[in-house]
Amino acid sequence: MEAQRPDGSDSSDQAKAKRTRWIALAAAVAVLALAAQGIWSRYDAHAALEREAEHASQMSVEVVLPQKSSGALDLVLPGNVQAFLDTPIYARTNGYLKKWYADIGAHVKNGQLLAEIDTPEVDDQLRAARADLANADANYALAKSTADRWTEMFRSKSVSKQETDEKVGDMLAKKATLDAARFNVARLEKTQSFQKVYAPFDGTVTARNVDVGALIDAGSSGGPAKELFHVVQADRLRVYVNVPQGYAQQVRAQQSAYLTLTETPSRHYPGTVARTAGAVDPQQRTMLVEVDVDNRGGELLPGAYAQVHFALGAGAAPYTLPGNALLFRPDGVKVASVDAQRKVKLLPVSLGTDFGTRVAIVSGLQGDEQVILNPQDSIVDGAPVRIVPRKDNGSAEGAAASSPARGAAPPAAGTQS
Template sequence: MTHSKPRTTASAPRSRSRLAILAVSGLCVAAALTAGIFPRWHSFGALQLRAKSAEIPVVSVVSPRNAAAVRDITLPADVQAYDDAAIHARVNGYLRRWYADIGTSVKAGQLLAEIDAPEVSDQLRQARADEATAAANYQLASTTAKRWQDLQATNSVAQQETDQKVADMHAKAALLAAARSNTSRLAQLASYMQIRAPFDGVITARNVDTGALIDAGSAPSQDRELFHISAGTRLRVYAQVPQDVSAATVPGTRAWLTLPQAPGQRYPATVTRTAGAINSITRSLRVELDVDSQDGRILPGTYAQVHLEVGSAHAGLDLPANTLMFPASGPAVAVVDAENKLTIRQVALGRDFGSHVEVLSGVQENDRVVVNPGDGIVSGMPVRVAAPAKGDAA
């Protein structure tokens, strides 16, 4: 007993040291578990919240705006002279002389060229001689018939002979009329030896020179035209209007022209007439506009662009084209209601503005319409609106 007491006293501090080490180790393990598990649980919870949030699609919306009552339609156009003519010869011969060159301004009836055709002149002289002969024969037959009528009144000659003289007078009168008609025809033909301007205008082409052989006619087998003349003070502009706006394009519609060689310049024009029928091939309406040449700044044959101001009596609402859906039932849009749920609405479309369209019915100005709706959206689906977007101007 006396020797065991020191052992007990020495082992007590060792036990306490082991307990302290175990306690510290347990605290370290607990701290490690706390630092590793709790953040994982927190991250897992946040992940679940994000997953639930991702189940609700995010959409962008736009509000409809009033569509423009009048819009500008730009169309390619062809500018032509109000009066335009190719001048051909009516007699055969040689060109004696020309008096008007390309670019010359001429007046109606002004002499442009002369053709030397002696055969026509000789035929005219012969016709006039034949007319004089017929006139002399008629004069003799008329005098003879008058005498025989006077003699028949006194029963000095037979009625048969008197009738023959009167008939001969009428025959000579018919021959005189035929001779005069032939003379007039040849005189008119001789007048074609002088080429004259049919109206006021500008010579745009001269295709003959002095001494050139001239063949009468304008058939493709004949020679080309002698001159070409255009009246350039007033111009015609032709354009093809698409069928969807043809009903709004009527005589009196305001328009203007723009030219490639004059950027920024606008030349006023007016629709004066339409074809009155849609072309079955192009599905367009041919319209004609009148425009002033602006002192020669607009030339015949110019390519231009016509800007038509086409109005609508009942303008609808304007929406971007990327808000439309096209299910089997027809055009539709997706609208977000006050509870942020989708509603699919059928719409009636009006004018097509390109990137925007006119909606005649189905939406209101205060509706929130989904932009770029996906294929998987259905009515009643909850959504989250990302941010309000303003519709572009029509």
């Protein structure tokens, strides 16, 4: 082993070697740090890309809860308003209109004269029939007196029984002729009485189809009879409604209802279910219901279109959803809900009444489902989704749809907010 020199040159070499090692170690550490930073940045970028891809693969959806009313359901259906009595007035005799006494819009009473018909042919037929009646009466009187005389002579054996029977038979034949003539006169008198046309009941004239001098044909010539007047009794109205099969058993006679009109939506016209058909039409799957409405004020017009409101029991109130939450698939109607794992679950449902912007769901929902609004047609079971806040812009419909209503009936068609 070499001894250390007095000038200390071996210490310097060792210090240099040591410094060189530290520099090399620092360089290696720096290289390793740079390599680790590069690897970590690439890993972090890859993880971020994966997160973005996973985020992009999830559909952003808006959800709504089914709405259920704890009160009565307002079932709204279109109705056809008709007058309680609606009668066309025809002529029962031929002739020419002599005069009319009531025009359209006139309020007439039962038995009021509406028109007179000039019937010269019927008048002549009646005069001829009365002449035939007088002739038949004279012939019968002569035959009767003859038969009475021959009957008396037969008792004294002055004439034969054969001759007496002939006289009695002639009297009976003349009696039949007299009866026929009398009945013919009575028929023509009734026909002549049809010269005057009367109102059959209290009501309003809604049509007058003839004028003075018009030919009146009662249809005896083989052609169709022409309507002279049309009279309706509108102080009471019949409103006919076709109730869907799903609600047919819940609408019964004596049940209350009310009408609304599109021109006066805030006015309610009360009515009562008078009768139901008691059977469902096999073609339309509806039951015909008649609602009677008091119209003594004349505010409702026969022939008008109205909306009829039936108050159904709370137990009959189904869930309702916005119409844009439904999926119409070949295997039936479905809704897309989001489960606890934020995945899509398709639920089959049965539809009830369409209330305009909302549709009744008769079955298929429990009430706590998060139902997707505007689902894509291609949506499938198990697809991951991401729930985003609804963009309702403060609308009442959005507030009503996002949370179930309590104690209020679903809005009716035309009034859905």
